[in-house]
Amino acid sequence: MEKAIVIDGLTKVYKNGRGIWDISLEVDQGEIFGFLGPNGAGKTTAMKIMTGLMRADSGDVRIFGASISQNYVQAMKHVGCLIETAESYPYLTAYENLKLFSRYYPEVDDKRIEECLQITGMLKYKKEKAKRFSLGMKQRLGIAAAILSRPRVLILDEPLNGLDVEGMIEMRKLIKGLAGEDKTTFFISSHLIHDVELTCTKIGVIYGGRLTNVDDTRNILSNYSTLENFFISEVDRNGRV
Numbered sequence: 221m222e223k224a225i226v227i228d229g230l231t232k233v234y235k236n237g238r239g240i241w242d243i244s245l246e247v248d249q250g251e252i253f254g255f256l257g258p259n260g261a262g263k264t265t266a267m268k269i270m271t272g273l274m275r276a277d278s279g280d281v282r283i284f285g286a287s288i289s290q291n292y293v294q295a296m297k298h299v300g301c302l303i304e305t306a307e308s309y310p311y312l313t314a315y316e317n318l319k320l321f322s323r324y325y326p327e328v329d330d331k332r333i334e335e336c337l338q339i340t341g342m343l344k345y346k347k348e349k350a351k352r353f354s355l356g357m358k359q360r361l362g363i364a365a366a367i368l369s370r371p372r373v374l375i376l377d378e379p380l381n382g383l384d385v386e387g388m389i390e391m392r393k394l395i396k397g398l399a400g401e402d403k404t405t406f407f408i409s410s411h412l413i414h415d416v417e418l419t420c421t422k423i424g425v426i427y428g429g430r431l432t433n434v435d436d437t438r439n440i441l442s443n444y445s446t447l448e449n450f451f452i453s454e455v456d457r458n459g460r461v
């Protein structure tokens with residue numbers, strides 16, 4: 221089966237010498253991959269490259285076989301994303317924001333917009349302007365926009381950021397539902413160990429711009445009993461090298 225995401229030797233060094241080095245990993249269709257690392261580890265940098273917001277110094281990313289450097293349009297056809305904080309037009313309502321966004325996707329009709337508002341718990345705020353939204357509501361609207369076109373791959377930078385406990389539980393359910401029923405592939409970043417443990421089927425630890433290890437959540441938990449133990453051991457091992 222063709223891999224949903226293949227990252228191959230991705231390197232990007234900023235002028236200040238920080239960045240990411242030689243990141244390689246593969247994610248199968250329907251998997252929920254968790255990119256786990258502390259603040260400044262390089263998660264956003266990698267995800268910006270994966271979605272074409274930034275160019276790598278070297279290496280490449282392929283989405284269902286299409287290279288983002290050689291065949292960007294084809295690669296991005298399957299991708300929905302939410303990078304850093306969700307941007308919305310403050311003077312437009314939740315509905316109007318999605319309507320505007322949907323102009324890129326001829327197949328997205330009003331029914332689908334309503335459905336996405338429903339899925340993300342935003343239907344009751346449909347007619348409210350985005351400027352009055354809390355961080356969590358903006359995040360939900362960002363997710364609604366990301367899933368609008370039913371992408372096969374969703375790249376979400378800290379998707380649970382700003383959500384309350386109920387919102388987190390709902391979002392987790394939504395992610396697992398889409399992965400299970402629609403075989404949507406997720407690439408999610410988080411610095412919250414508990415989150416990643418509960419949500420993801422496969423986990424990669426990124427530390428100081430380098431990927432230390434990638435394994436199935438099931439294997440990690442059977443070898444280390446908790447993801448926290450695994451994370452600490454990875455950081456420790458990486459620190460000593």
Ligand code: ATP
Pocket residue numbers: 234235236238239257258259260261262263264265266411
């Ligand atoms: P967080 O969880 O805090 O969002 P992150 O894992 O997403 O962190 P990145 O934003 O990818 O981390 O940053 C990786 C490193 O690169 C950090 O040390 C950061 O300071 C540095 N960095 C990020 N963007 C730039 C930039 N435009 N110019 C220079 N350095 C940068």
